[in-house]
Amino acid sequence: MAVWAIGSVVFLLATCDTATETGGTTAGLPDVVDYNFHIRPILSDKCFACHGPDNNTREAGLRLDTKEGAYQALSENPGMYAIVPGKPEESAVYHRLVTDDETYRMPPVSSNLTLTDREINLITRWIEQGAEYKPHWAFTPPVKAEVPQDDGNGWARNEIDRFVLQRMKSEGLKPNPVAEKHHLLRRVSLDITGLPPSPAQIERFLADDSPEAYEKMVDELLASDAYGERMALHWLDVARYADSYGYQDDDIRTQWPWRDWVIHAFNENMPYDRFITWQLAGDLLPDASKEQILATAFNRNHKITEEGGVIDEEYRVAYTIDKTNTYSKGILGITMECAQCHDHKYDPFSQKNYYSLFAFFNNTLENGLEGLVNSGPSKTPRLTITQDDLNGILNFINKWDDQEQVSVSVMGERDEVRPTFLLDRGVYDAPKERVFPGTPESVLDFDSTRYAPNRLGLAQWTFSKDNPLTARVFVNQLWALFFGNGLVSTIADFGNQGTLPTHPELLDWMAVDFQENGWDIKRLVKQFVMSATYRQSSQITDQHRKRDPDNRYYARAARIRLPAEMIRDQVLASSGLLNRTIGGPSIKPYQPDGIWEITSPGRGALAHYVQDHGDALYRRGIYVFFKVTLPPPSMLIFDSSNRDMCEVTRQRTNTPLQALVMLNDPTVLEGARVFAGELLAEQADASPDTWIQTAFKRILCRDATEGELEVLQQYYEEEQQRFRQDSGEADKFLQVGEAPLREDIPAVEYAALMAVIHAIYNLEEATTRV
Template identity: 55%
Template structure:
């Protein structure tokens, strides 16, 4: 019987497939491409280069070692040369597709001549072939890669209808909507906007008192006042620092197998302070790359260079020192590329980049800037690591508690009279070599510090050290630095950058959805002295940012992924923001700014299972903090590389072994289970329930009060009815099972208030339901 069912099922699938083939379902892609209209004017960067990059550069691109037939197609000066293996013929002949062998090879059916070759599993569709033909007809004009052209302010588009436009950003966004016959969404309610701005600028929900006060302000400048209010909060610096830590690969342990402690939190405090003081972004980068090389550098400027000491460091015996020293320099070089320049430099470590015009020589010339660093003092034995004692060699700066307070304007230093922090310090000049296949023990030709000319030439006026590199990075003619940062800020606010691949602005990266807007913002940012708060306020004051986020049926076909931004985005908050949101809304959050990392709740046993370093006392056992330390912002959670905080890892936090600028976004059952069962969440629900019962005697208002505390809005009639019914059902259950109620409310270390346990348990579960709502953990 079972065999018959299986056979019938297989036959059904085969019949379905046969029908699909006859109906042309599997040809739909090619048919759809065939019907696409080719643009009147072909743009090399946006129409042609992606085709060549995806299909041709592997064999005919920047990597000389893999190049075939002597043909290089990524540069204009080589693409039009006579073919060495086919004299008298050319891959490209301007204006003449029929005489251009490139076009002939992509159109032929002969498998021996076809390009890309059949065994490559690559192929151009009919639309791409038409684009190539028209491009050649129009002269086969090349352009410098769009991201390597310095950004300029193009004229803001003129719109047929000006309703709703609030600043230049809307001009660019609404013009594209106009071209697609799509209208923008209405403005979101002020309640929604207050919550949105608060989450974006502080990473925390607004307090109810704040919301009421801001709603009462009816002046025309209300939105600007709301933004200024949150920009001025100390929590703003914490919010901005949180995103910078992934890029800077910050951790409280060294990594590798032993993974013992390190003290780098004073550098983290410097970053918080820099953002709160609104340090210009060019200064912010300069100090982190080369603060120690500034004339008469202060301890604060030297401390900033801890940025380049955040990489993993081995403390194991028996390792080859030069191998690991080389890895540290490689890490700094790659972080500069991915985090600051938005370029995948690491691809050129072993060979010329296959897609971007960056050679292996270019890579090691950049590597040379970081190759002068004194790496002494990075090895620590077990006793020193366990006691958090470090060598006083040059790579460390010693900061007293008083100096930390003076430099960073922080008080309440809780812990040690002196703190030793790893910083940068160049040694005597060291010769740098290109490493064959990137191997530390295979040096070839020597190179000196330099930068890729394809991006922006290194000025003779710049010193050949990290300070010169910082000047090159922050030069207003550098086409990448401002673009990459503006794009990352846009991604922070909208969930996706104007360039989706915020880590890769190269030819294999995503094209910008609104290139003129990206350039306008980058140029405007530099014109306003790299002012980060100005940039944020500019974007937030746009009608684009202030739209409703509700899904619209008319956008499903035209713009299902919301790339045109006809509505505000709606996406889940990060693991850190979810935890902080829950702590803040329950009243548990400890708002102290700065200081050492702390250890909140963590499932027992995990720490010990991942520790391979043997018996090291404090290193082998996880001891949660006490008192207010349990409720500090997630920014301050102790970050062990071999075991990042589990509650954040579940919500896609990286390990911080290397630079990350864009977190993946997943949706898994573990996330739902964590929101239902995590001790921190249950405790927050219990504390909120007890406090509400103490403050509110009217039983009819307690559920509504909880709802408003968590979602910053009043519940709808149906929502309130459902939640009240749930509360009363739970209350009836626990009135009959008081011992179960007492067990439930015993969760967490925070003090118990003298409140009826049955009511507490019922209201606690009601709060937990609201915590688990999609709306609670979503920024919309």
């Protein structure tokens, strides 16, 4: 918003009463207006585009994102100041906000931006109180706040609860009761392992009335190999993992051994600082092992072109940009990519900052183009994994039968430093001044006396005790997985345009606690799920809808639609079809004919979709083959990541297509058929209500109510009647899927029970974590 001299108008307005000018009131305003939590969000949304960090778009020479810029005399009228601390009537900004003259009002009418009376009153009070500027909250190191006192009612189970309860009460809310045991068991099992509890776990947990029953189950789930698969699913989104290269000539690549390493790392509870350091710079560690080098495949998961006619340097730069953006978004939680072409418009990141960060990744041995035809499933530099490796240091990689060795694209550093230049407007062939490896000063200076100017130095800087972002960002990512939303809801953006944390003291306490306890991920997860906050019922009351519709204050548990992969896994696990093999090459399950050929160009091994058979059809969703130009369609409909770039959180949508998937996907229908066959074979003398109750409990982990059971029994009878009238329909219905069909069961009973189980899979509760 441009500010210039407004002459005598200012002095006439300066004598006016401020409450009259704004037409507002100070009622409802905080006693102390804080720059970070009250003022910065307003200025960032309404002012920084024209008066922020970007020199190229700054109007009238005025900066409002720094106190130096806001307090200095206006360049076009040296006798006036944008902000005079303590004196709104002498502050040009104030008068520009309250004037009725549209030619002087800020933001300008043409911007389509306006400030509310409350926002104007907040700025007025802030100026009256001294207009104190503060560093952005996320760019100051977290401090372990004092844990609030226990209120004595016995609700809080750990420190998390005390912070949550304090905020809850300030909003006029109180916690929900504890969730029923069956709901809690299903919730914690899905959250920790991505799978529903087994029938044995259900019976054991429901029968255990000891105070330790829940914690014992949590420990059991954390010790499961399925834990690593569930946690890896999130990290594959961050790392943009896929089984093909992307771009037009989309061919196969073999990065799956890195995926196996991620699962292994989570299961071994590798500390987060080591987990990230190996991925950023494992190849630069002293006497780097093959495992440490394999971890660097994280950096090489970006799209890679195999098209003819491209310019090598253009794509080499594009790959380096991708690495830079993935690091800044996925690990630091900042939008550095906005500074690729110009200074950031909202955050204190210059274009020079961007290319200084880019310089850490610019010295790789990687090429922009490596061969035009059949260049192979990995690119230089690559790591070749042999059978000896599988028998030794890389024994966590699932063995394969059809080849003796596999190669993975990894990182490797040039001996001679490649110079890095700031690129004019981000164009690869428009270098300007040379820059050197460095980090944004607004976050934390890169101390070249402590850290080497390479990726290993960057990793060490990332985990400096003074780095304000790393711990906060990861804690927030995991919080979102377990509680439905982040304490900072803009999970990928901790900058000025990001949302403020709902519980800043809690976020900082957990961030510091995470560091103090060795970056222990399993410990952090257990803190989450052992809390009373996590264990609440998800029942929504009228007060919740009125006071906290988005559940920002956690007075209830969140109902979360399951991720795409978990919906598949839920069907496979409950039906008994699930192949629990860990790791190995990705698999191609059922998919509608012709989709690849019609919608996604490809060549070589991916020119046509070749479905797998046998046990491979029943592996977990994390192992489904991911083609960048056409992700698995049923998973895409349920909001899986596109994996073409770093994604730290998935959107959740509700569309009719999702209902169509659940009604028609062969995996869902086949699961219902196999489950029905098992029940009819193993409980041959039981009644239909017993079969239905058994299926209901295994899928939803609870008994059906009397009303639910009555509806499902009626549906069973209706389906029986329909299939009796046309036995051919029953036979046709039972043919779905490749799992063997039980020939010793009457088709009508078989198909009718299959239809009922299929209906249970289609319940909203079946695809929701409640």
